[in-house]
Amino acid sequence: MNCPRCGTEIPKERMFCPKCGYAIQMVPDYELDIEESxxxxxxxxxxxxxxxxxxxxxxxxxxxxxxxxxxxxxxxxxxxxxxxxxxxxxxxxxxxxxxxxxxxxxxxxxxxxxxxxxxxxxxxxxxxxxxxxxxxxxxxxxxxxxxxxxxxxxxxxxxxxxxxxxxxxxxxxxxxxxxxxxxxxxxxxxxxxxxxxxxxxxxxxxxxxxxxxxxxxxxxYMTMPPDFSRAGGIYKDEIVVELSASMTGDIYYTRDGSAPSTSSELYMGPIDITEGKTTITAIFVNPHDMISKPVRITYEVKFDVPDEPEIFPVSGNYAEPEYITVSSPNAGNVYYTTDGTDPTVSSNQYTDPIPMPLGKTTMKFAAISEKGVSSPVVEKNYNLNIIGTCSSEDATAYVAASLVATGALLDIYGNVPGVDGHYKYLCTKAAKEGSRIYYIIDEYFEHPNGTLDETGTIYAVDAISCMMYRAKPGRDGRYGFSLFY
The missing domain is CATH 1.25.40.10 (Tetratricopeptide repeat domain)
Structure with missing residues (x-):
């Protein structure tokens, strides 16, 4: 039955309305069968x-x-x-x-x-x-x-x-x-x-x-933690992570694993995950300034490591120069140094065969991918001592004297009329063509402040005949020679 006062349905066993408390009067049923009998x-x-x-x-x-x-x-x-x-x-x-x-x-x-x-x-x-x-x-x-x-x-x-x-x-x-x-x-x-x-x-x-x-x-009033678009783990390439909330509110996060607060970075769009480990910790804040439990997920981006480059020739002592060649299939660009430091993308990039440096030289090579990941560094140690009629110092002096003789220089110190600074000639490598061995001499201009600019002019001197040549690298990086006079 329903309550006479408020209309709420009243269970049979109740004597009062559960809504308003109104008391219900119960009357025993009339036994009609007995009366009729x-x-x-x-x-x-x-x-x-x-x-x-x-x-x-x-x-x-x-x-x-x-x-x-x-x-x-x-x-x-x-x-x-x-x-x-x-x-x-x-x-x-x-x-x-x-x-x-x-x-x-x-x-x-x-x-x-x-x-x-x-x-x-x-x-x-x-x-x-x-x-x-x-x-x-x-x-x-x-x-x-x-x-x-x-x-x-x-x-x-x-x-x-x-x-x-x-x-x-x-x-x-x-x-x-x-x-x-x-x-x-x-x-x-x-x-x-x-x-x-x-x-x-x-x-x-x-x-x-x-x-x-x-x-x-x-x-x-609900404070459900933010959802992450990607699961944590190791990835081989850079990824983008998006955060979302099922309710109206704001998301704040950190990238270093620290606990976020409303003073942390406000999520405005996708988060770039780059090389290394990144731990994103995020919270959801509803319109009533109630904060959810933090969610912490760690991502690690590990780029593929390039294979180490193959270098020829092997380390050793040499009486005749060799061209140093590098093979690095599908390993990215190869960079090298000649001062014993590890190569970076700021070092010399290998493009063509390299003339072997004179004397003792430690050369290091590394393949570096587009993502900046370096292969293991390969080290080669060369000791080139050319046995000839003249030395590298003799070859450098001969070039300067020849240029003075032609009037290109005022003196063997590289001075020229009306110019501050002077030319300088350095011999750091040698090359071989057929049976001939040449010292390679690069021309530089030294400014009054001591800085050197490479002019691009290259000379060569035969280690046996001491004849002077003009040198020019070919498409394959190997030098061609022509007589200076």
């Missing part, structure tokens, strides 16, 4: 008695007389049954009346407790309010005490004021269990959890909400 028996007895009296008013004796004892016995049984049933009905009515009076009395007492509790709460006497609410809802007033949602929520508020949040939360969960659409109970629960920073409890509460209206009302 008694009436029918009375009619049969009356008919039987009439058949025993004749027209003259004298009693007749007939076969019907035989039926009279049977009917009398039946009437006697029915009368006894009727009396018994009637007695039972009277007893039940008395019990129900007493129970109703008890419940009415308890209900009145509960109402008084609730009124006093509300007054105590309004006056800030929260301990007294809690005591009165518990009397109103306590087991001493019957297990069928009305479940009044508003009063239960007020009871929870009093518990909260006394910092008894665990009990307040339990009461509010009971309200929601009875009334899943009770937005006020949800709101107060969320308020308590927010004050205690129990954001995960809010997530669980709303995730289990069965009412769409309540969920829409409070979904902005």
């Amino acid at each position: 008694i009436a029918q028996t009375r009619n049969e007895m009356a008919g039987a008695l009439d058949s025993l009296i004749g027209p003259d008013g004298q009693r007749k004796v007939s076969q019907e007389t035989v039926r009279l004892p049977v009917l009398q016995k039946k009437v006697s049984i029915l009368r006894k049954a009727g009396v018994f049933v009637f007695g039972i009905v009277i007893i039940l009515l008395v019990i129900l009346f007493g129970a109703s009076m008890y419940y009415f009395s308890s209900s009145g007492k509960n109402v008084q407790y609730l009124q006093n509790a509300d007054e105590a709460y309004a006056q800030g006497n929260y301990a007294e309010a809690v005591e009165l609410y518990e009397k109103a809802f306590g087991s001493e007033n019957g297990s069928d005490a009305p479940f009044l949602f508003n009063e239960q929520i007020q009871y929870a508020r009093a518990l909260h004021e006394l910092k008894l949040d665990d009990r307040a939360v339990s009461v509010l969960h009971s309200v929601i269990e009875e009334d899943p659409e009770n937005a006020e109970a949800y709101g107060f629960l969320i308020e308590i959890h927010k004050l205690n920073d129990d954001y995960e409890e809010i997530n669980r509460l709303l995730a289990g909400c069965s009412d769409d209206g309540v969920f829409e009302m409070y979904k902005d």
Whole structure:
């Protein structure tokens, strides 16, 4: 049945409305079958008695007389049954009346407790309010005490004021269990959890909400951690990671594994993950400044390491120069040094065969990929000592003297008329063409501040004949020679 006051459906076993507390009066059912049976028996007895009296008013004796004892016995049984049933009905009515009076009395007492509790709460006497609410809802007033949602929520508020949040939360969960659409109970629960920073409890509460209206009302209080577009792990190339949130709010993150806050970098778009290890830690902040649990994911980008280049010739002592060649298929560009340092992309890049340096030289080679990843460094040690008629120093002096003789220089020190600075000639390598061995001399211009600029002019001197030549590297990097005069 429904409550006459508020229309709420009332379970059969309840004596009060669960919504407003209105007391329901119960009346025993009318036993129609028994009453009809008694009436029918009375009619049969009356008919039987009439058949025993004749027209003259004298009693007749007939076969019907035989039926009279049977009917009398039946009437006697029915009368006894009727009396018994009637007695039972009277007893039940008395019990129900007493129970109703008890419940009415308890209900009145509960109402008084609730009124006093509300007054105590309004006056800030929260301990007294809690005591009165518990009397109103306590087991001493019957297990069928009305479940009044508003009063239960007020009871929870009093518990909260006394910092008894665990009990307040339990009461509010009971309200929601009875009334899943009770937005006020949800709101107060969320308020308590927010004050205690129990954001995960809010997530669980709303995730289990069965009412769409309540969920829409409070979904902005959820603090679900951000989602990452890529799983953590090792990658062979640079990647992009995107962060997203299922609710309205902001995402903040760090790239060094430290704990993020609202002062950290605000996520505005995809994050580039480059070589090495990167640990992204992100949080979600909802419109109510509530922060989710951090999510930390580590990425490592490890580019493929190029194979080490193959160098020819091998390390050793040489009396005749060789061209140094490099083979590095699919390994990127090869860089080299001649001062013993490891090569970088700022070092000399190998493009053509390299004339072997004079004297003792440590050369290092490395293939470096487009991603800047270096192969293992290959080291070669060469010692080139040319046995000839003239030395490299003689060859350099011969070039300067020849240029003075032609008028290109004022003196062997490389001075020229009207120019600050002078030319300088350096011999650092040698080359071989056929059976001839040549010292290679590069021309530089030295400025007054000491800086050197390579002019691009190259000379060569035959190590045996000491003849001077002009030298020019060919397409394959090997030199060609022509007489100077």
